[in-house]
Each structure stands twice: as C-alpha cells, then as structure tokens.
Amino acid sequence: MSPPSETQTFLDLRPRLFGIAYRMLGTTQDAEDAVQEAYLRWREADARSLRSPQAWLVSVTTRLCIDRLRSLKVEREAYVGPWLPEPIVAEVTSPEAELEKAQHLSIAFLLMLERLSPEERAAFLLYEVLDFDYAEIADALQRSEGACRQLVYRARQRLGEARGRFRPSPAQHRALLEQFVAATTAGDIDRVVALLSEDAQLVADGGGKARVVFKPLHGAHRIARLFHAVARQVAAHGARLDHRLVRVNGELGLLRLFNDVPHSVLAFETAGDRILSIGIVANPGKMSGVADRALAGA
Numbered sequence: 001m002s003p004p005s006e007t008q009t010f011l012d013l014r015p016r017l018f019g020i021a022y023r024m025l026g027t028t029q030d031a032e033d034a035v036q037e038a039y040l041r042w043r044e045a046d047a048r049s050l051r052s053p054q055a056w057l058v059s060v061t062t063r064l065c066i067d068r069l070r071s072l073k074v075e076r077e078a079y080v081g082p083w084l085p086e087p088i089v090a091e092v093t094s095p096e097a098e099l100e101k102a103q104h105l106s107i108a109f110l111l112m113l114e115r116l117s118p119e120e121r122a123a124f125l126l127y128e129v130l131d132f133d134y135a136e137i138a139d140a141l142q143r144s145e146g147a148c149r150q151l152v153y154r155a156r157q158r159l160g161e162a163r164g165r166f167r168p169s170p171a172q173h174r175a176l177l178e179q180f181v182a183a184t185t186a187g188d189i190d191r192v193v194a195l196l197s198e199d200a201q202l203v204a205d206g207g208g209k210a211r212v213v214f215k216p217l218h219g220a221h222r223i224a225r226l227f228h229a230v231a232r233q234v235a236a237h238g239a240r241l242d243h244r245l246v247r248v249n250g251e252l253g254l255l256r257l258f259n260d261v262p263h264s265v266l267a268f269e270t271a272g273d274r275i276l277s278i279g280i281v282a283n284p285g286k287m288s289g290v291a292d293r294a295l296a297g298a
Contacts, residue, residue, distance in 0.1 A: 006043075010053075011143065013053070013058075016130070017057055017058065019033070020058065020061060020065070020130065021061055021064075021065050021108060023104070023105070023113070024065035024068075024069065025065055026110055031192075034061055035061060038064060041061070042057060054268070056134075059139060066122055069259055070118060082204065083205060084203060084280075085107055085110040085249075086286040087107060087286070087290060088248070089247065089265060089290045090246065090247045104129045105250045106269070107163050107268070119143075120151050121155070123141060126270060138217060166190065173268070177253070180275065184227040184231065187230075187232060188228075192227055193220045196275050197275065197276050200275060201276075202217040202277070202278045203216045204279075205279070205280065205282065206282045207230070207283030209283055209285070211282075240258070242256070242257045242260070244257065246265075248265055251264060253266055263279050263287075264279045265282075
C-alpha cells in the first residue's frame with residue numbers, strides 16, 4: 001500500500017486529473033473511472049523514482065482517456081438522438097465566479113472538442129488548459145515533439161474561429177437568461193426571437209429516455225415556436241414550469257423543473273445581446289445527482 005505521503009500527493013493532484021479526464025470524456029462517471037484507474041497504477045509505481053509525479057499522473061490519466069474515447073466512439077454512434085456532455089451544476093455565487101473557469105469548461109467548449117480525434121483533443125487540452133510545453137506533451141502522449149506540434153496545430157485548424165466565442169460578459173449573459181425565462185414562460189414568440197441570433201441552434205439530449213425535441217433546431221423562429229408550444233402544453237395541463245439560475249460548467253445556465261421535479265439543464269452560448277445556442281440535457285442518466293447538488297441550498 002502507498003505510504004501516506006504518496007497518497008496525499010495523489011489527492012492533491014486529483015482535481016487536476018479529474019479536470020482533464022472530464023474535458024476529455026464528457027461525463028463524470030467516465031472521468032471518475034479514469035482517475036480511479038490512474039490511482040491504482042500510481043499505487044503500483046515506484047513514486048520515489050519519478051522525476052515529476054504530476055507529469056506521470058497526467059500522462060497516465062490522459063492515455064487512459066484516449067483509450068476510453070476510442071471505445072466510446074461505438075457507443076456514441078448508437079446513442080439515441082444528439083449527445084451532449086454531462087453538465088456539472090452548482091449554486092450561483094457571484095457573476096465573476098460564474099465565469100471564472102468557463103472558457104475551458106463550458107458545454108459549448110466541450111461539444112466543440114467532439115470535432116477532434118482523441119489524440120488531438122489530448123494535445124490541445126494539455127497545451128491550452130494545463131499549459132504544458134511540447135516536450136511535456138510529447139512525454140505524456142509518448143509521441144515526438146514534432147508530432148505533438150502537429151496535433152495542436154490540427155486541433156486549432158479544426159476548431160477555427162469558434163475558440164474565441166466562449167467568454168461572454170457576465171452581466172449581459174445573466175440579463176439574457178432572465179429575459180429568456182420571462183419570454184418563454186409567457187410563450188411570447190416575438191420576445192424569444194428578439195433574444196436569439198438569426199442562425200441560433202438548439203440541441204437537446206434526452207438519450208431516448210426523456211421527452212425532448214429529437215433533432216437539432218436551427219433558426220430563431222423555429223426555436224421560439226418550440227418554447228411557445230411548451231408554454232401552451234404547460235398551461236393546458238395546469239402544470240407548473242419553473243426555472244432556477246444555476247452554474248452549468250462555470251457559466252450561468254438554467255435548471256428547469258416541471259411541477260417541482262427537475263427535468264433538464266439548459267446551457268447557453270451567448271455573444272453581446274444575443275443567444276447563439278442552447279443545449280438541453282434531459283437524459284435521466286446525466287441528470288442523476290444534478291438536481292440534488294443544485295437544490296442542496298434551496
């Protein structure tokens with residue numbers, strides 16, 4: 001068994017390992033599994049012979065995530081409807097805290113990473129998020145420095161200009177969401193349209209287990225009509241629809257409740273005074289534990 005000092009070393013690094021695993025894999029359970037496996041390998045290693053425990057653990061965790069991503073490809077191809085990352089939901093504190101780490105954690109950012117191969121994703125995250133240099137990335141991925149430079153270059157090319165779109169003003173972001181709640185609750189199509197960019201997109205993940213729109217919606221009017229229909233159904237059935245402001249992966253988002261029962265999490269990508277995209281996660285498997293964390297202080 002590892003000496004206490006070695007265990008403590010792992011515990012100190014665990015948040016960073018979970019962060020890279022979650023960004024790589026998109027679900028907390030897969031991330032936890034990768035970190036746990038890294039710990040088991042850490043216990044078997046001769047920690048005293050390692051030049052950098054952090055580099056070793058990040059390398060092991062990253063390679064485990066690459067292997068897991070390859071196996072997940074088949075699972076996600078068979079997934080019912082669109083797939084979205086599992087949201088990490090927390091209480092709202094201050095506007096500044098809401099967006100402190102959102103740039104590299106938001107649902108929009110994680111979904112953007114789906115464009116990359118497992119190796120490109122790993123190299124990009126190590127370079128952009130963990131500030132690894134190319135020598136450290138090469139060691140972590142067991143590739144040459146030149147190959148790692150190419151991986152990061154290709155990742156940037158694939159992601160293009162979208163990389164710069166995930167840092168909205170906290171005040172504007174909050175104001176848009178508050179207006180969005182008021183407009184959708186009222187079922188006011190014109191007001192909802194006014195809040196959306198003309199080419200706005202909505203993607204909903206029900207995993208075949210929750211009632212959501214099955215295909216992505218494109219365009220402000222189509223999205224507005226969806227929320228108008230929801231408002232009409234709620235009124236027709238005498239139901240109650242509530243929205244609670246929560247932090248979704250570091251950004252302000254919404255927890256939606258029907259008759260006080262948590263139904264889904266809404267994540268928003270905004271720019272200026274417009275909503276660019278809405279991601280709705282309603283898959284019960286991804287909502288498990290979300291409501292309890294978000295409502296713990298209610």
